[in-house]
Amino acid sequence: MTADPYAITTGLVERSAAAYVSGVPQDAADDGFFGPASVTWRVSADLASPVAGLRSLLMQALHPLAMAGVDRHSDWRRDPVGRLAATSAYLATITFGERAVAVRAAARIRRIHDHVRGVDTVTGRPYAAGDPALLLWVHSAMVQSGLAAGRAFGTPLSAQDSDRYVGEMMVAAELAGVPPTLAPASVADLDRYVASVRAELRCTPAARESMAYLLDPPGLDEEIAGIWQDVRDAAIAVLPEWARELYGYGAPQPLTPGRRTEVRQSLGVLDAMFLSEPGVLEARQRVTLRMRAARPA
């Protein structure tokens, strides 16, 4: 039932880059929902964000109903890179885009979600992508991954900024369709919520296949393949131990300072490649200038 092969992976960097550029406005009429002084902008600019993204997917896929929706309804198997790029573009848009643009993008996603419903063949439970409970899981996995990846491989946030980040991201949850009162407002909330969902999580065949594909994408450009190993290992290393066990991944290498340096080197090379794609340097400079204006040194 999940026998379709995944498409060959090409253009991962190019399409992610185009997604990022598409989300950063040229001359913003307003600061959007977060703004240049936000912790969210800092997190999104962090070197560790590819690790955060991959960890997010690993966590999100463990929810059988969330996974079923992606697996059965999106073009995830036919065009996985395109599917990831679409998510990246959405996130860049709600992060950096003007409010009206972000609202439109969110409305579009919610409309798409409306059509994603069915019955999960593994659990026998019905699912709907617009279900606030699923959206809350997807949201929380992402926010927690940003914190975890940054702590291990990026510029760690202070406890206060971590709470601020979780609080800021409540807007993103709301845009996606999570009722305002449900989204976690602090790191403690977030961790409590994730723990409360744990019993529902499992590694379904679709999750296993999807993540096996993602961790070792066939046809990945050879320049990126070596780098991807480090991103992958880093993402696994910052998963909760129980999540690693669900997937059956072995214990990660100890996170020594040397190992952290190695991962950061790979992330730096990846970032340089990303930076060389059309428009990325300019988009990043626009973001940097606005952040500087908002937070003078």
Add this chain to the structure above:
Amino acid sequence: MKARRLLATVVAGGAIAALTLVLLRRSLGRARYDRGLAALRLFIRGGVRYAGSAPRLFAAAGEQRQLLREDLALRTAEDVADTLGAMKGVMMKIGQMASYVDDGLSPAVRRTLARLQDSVPPMSPQLAAAVVEEELGVPPERAFARWDPQPIAAASIGQVHRAVTLDGRAVAVKVQYPGIAETISADLGNVALLRRMLRITAPSQDVDALIGELRDRVLEELDYRREAGNQRLLAAYYHGHPTIHVPGIISELSTRRMVTSELSGGARFAELASWPQRERDLAAETIYRFVFRSLYEVRAFNGDPHPGNYLFHGGGRVTFLDFGLVKHFTQAELQPLLQMARNICVEHDPEAFRRSLENSGFLRPGAPLSTQAIVEHLAVFYDTIREPGPLTITGDYASSVVRRFFDVRSPVAEYISVPRSYVILQRINLGLFAVLGELTATANWRAIAEEIWPFAQGPASTPMGEAEAAWRARRQPIAA
């Protein structure tokens, strides 16, 4: 040598044989140049492809960097680490070493290299001043009579400020980004990533040797005192030279992270395009004399002879800048190069040429090749100096040298290898001849070569040669 790659070799087309090495896979066709990491691969290929327009490419990149983004200036050492840490500084250095010789880059690779350079903003005036103060113990306003807080140019790991010394000399002060040396050496010290990526294109023993070479060169460049020493040596040697000028070093204002030299004006390389051919020829003659006089008399070779490092004053007068990548040779290392040039250009003795190649480790002894085949393979590199008479070095000639350089299909190529200490001399082919070809320079190169060859000590062959001879007669011989 059954390795999948081979060591393609070339004998320099200059006055003197200069052999170089490039690692190539046998199947260049499979080589892929279309992604960013090729910047790293390029390094191990030593600048795999090249054509005559390379200097233009590089000059353009240099000009872009003149657009110093003050608004994005790095304000703290943390900003520097964010911008150039995590391998980016290392990649930038690699790109810098590889890029100016390479015209065969795909647009994507070119963009990556150029982008990395462009992505590095200058230091803020405060940060640059802080570095100066750490180096000298006093802020720049007190160390200098005048200090221009705005940089006038970007250097790869620093930037250049104009200043006037307390005793009134106009100077250029190159200031290094704080923490960059530590960042880059740390990234070079952790070679797992480099090795893994570089293995894509070459067997591991070559990769390790090349990473070693890369580390040595980059680490040298991080200590400006070495650069100051090289420049001091060459400035002293060429003091009073009629056309060659090397700006003097102000030693008391030069440290590990800053180097202060006399300020020079002059036209940039790109401007020479509009100069009369006679002027271009004279400039080329000076550059040629500088390269080979430095090599055979100072036993120093500037491995970074890119067009951005020249300033032109007319009448053949040229100022030479930037001595961060100078290789010093021993007399014993230079001898084989001279011997080969003598064998093939003066004695016209192919068998002796072959023996010299074998004795110095360039050609495997007993290779099943006719001597004629060997000479035919390598002769192109001596084309400008085999016979006396005026000869124009064109972009086509530079390209033909390069084509032979990369003629991996030749049966000769397989038996040739290059001792590591000569590797850097490939820049004679890929740097000097690119520049001369760009200038479409005409001269009697053989006659000039004879002036410079220590074994020939030929008579002055041009007015510049006469002026140089007079200068040589005046100056003290350099200490051995």
